[in-house]
Amino acid sequence: MSVPRACEMDPPAAMATNVPSSLVNWLLSFGNEDSLLIHLSTDQVYEGVKSFYKEEDETKPVNMYGKSKVAAEKLIVERCSNYAILRSSIIYGPQTISPVAKSLPIQWIDGVLSQGQQVEFFNDEFRCPVYVKDMVDVILSLTKTWLSNGEKVQVLLNVGGPDRVSRLQMAESVAVVRGYDPRIIKSVSASSVNRGVASPPDISMDITKLTQILGIKPISFRDGVRSTLDAEAST
Numbered sequence: 001m002s003v004p005r006a007c008e009m010d011p012p013a014a015m016a017t018n019v020p021s022s023l024v025n026w027l028l029s030f031g032n033e034d035s036l037l038i039h040l041s042t043d044q045v046y047e048g049v050k051s052f053y054k055e056e057d058e059t060k061p062v063n064m065y066g067k068s069k070v071a072a073e074k075l076i077v078e079r080c081s082n083y084a085i086l087r088s089s090i091i092y093g094p095q096t097i098s099p100v101a102k103s104l105p106i107q108w109i110d111g112v113l114s115q116g117q118q119v120e121f122f123n124d125e126f127r128c129p130v131y132v133k134d135m136v137d138v139i140l141s142l143t144k145t146w147l148s149n150g151e152k153v154q155v156l157l158n159v160g161g162p163d164r165v166s167r168l169q170m171a172e173s174v175a176v177v178r179g180y181d182p183r184i185i186k187s188v189s190a191s192s193v194n195r196g197v198a199s200p201p202d203i204s205m206d207i208t209k210l211t212q213i214l215g216i217k218p219i220s221f222r223d224g225v226r227s228t229l230d231a232e233a234s235t
Contacts, residue, residue, distance in 0.1 A: 047061070121187065
């Protein structure tokens with residue numbers, strides 16, 4: 001359950017769904033040393049009161065979604081011998097071969113801006129969106145390393161892009177790439193909308209550890225937007 005409001009409305013379901021206890025028990029049945037669990041966590045484990053969180057910073061989620069993901073991380077660390085926990089920001093990129101049902105971020109922004117009507121975007125909530133192919137590269141790198149050397153893997157990584165951006169800046173990047181009139185983008189505070197769930201203001205992440213350990217340098221947000229929209233145009 002990755003929609004924070006849905007998690008807030010049904011905490012037991014959020015915990016039951018997002019804490020992978022059944023999966024962990026199944027993996028352990030094969031022997032604790034024989035499996036590597038790569039777990040996608042979230043930047044929403046952080047409180048959001050500063051910029052560029054590091055992996056060693058305290059986890060202090062402000063909503064049930066973040067709390068369920070912290071609980072998942074705790075279970076995996078306690079029970080698995082080999083794991084990689086990836087605290088992911090917003091993942092964006094082209095539509096998949098088997099289309100996902102949920103709205104994709106760049107495609108949604110492009111869709112509303114293409115109508116030429118004024119649209120509001122938050123100017124005071126910050127993330128480090130990561131291009132989907134960079135996330136795939138991280139997962140493949142971890143998998144190949146573990147398969148090739150068989151050494152124990154116990155790693156926690158922030159996985160985001162290099163740019164700290166607000167929803168407003170995300171929309172502005174799409175407008176630049178598409179050539180839309182920037183005047184249709186209206187800057188508003190997140191406090192102007194009641195979403196029924198608390199949202200951390202700034203959960204941008206420091207990805208120094210990611211680049212040092214895996215040698216992966218995620219592409220800039222603007223380049224990722226361009227690649228996303230180019231891919232959509234060619235399908």
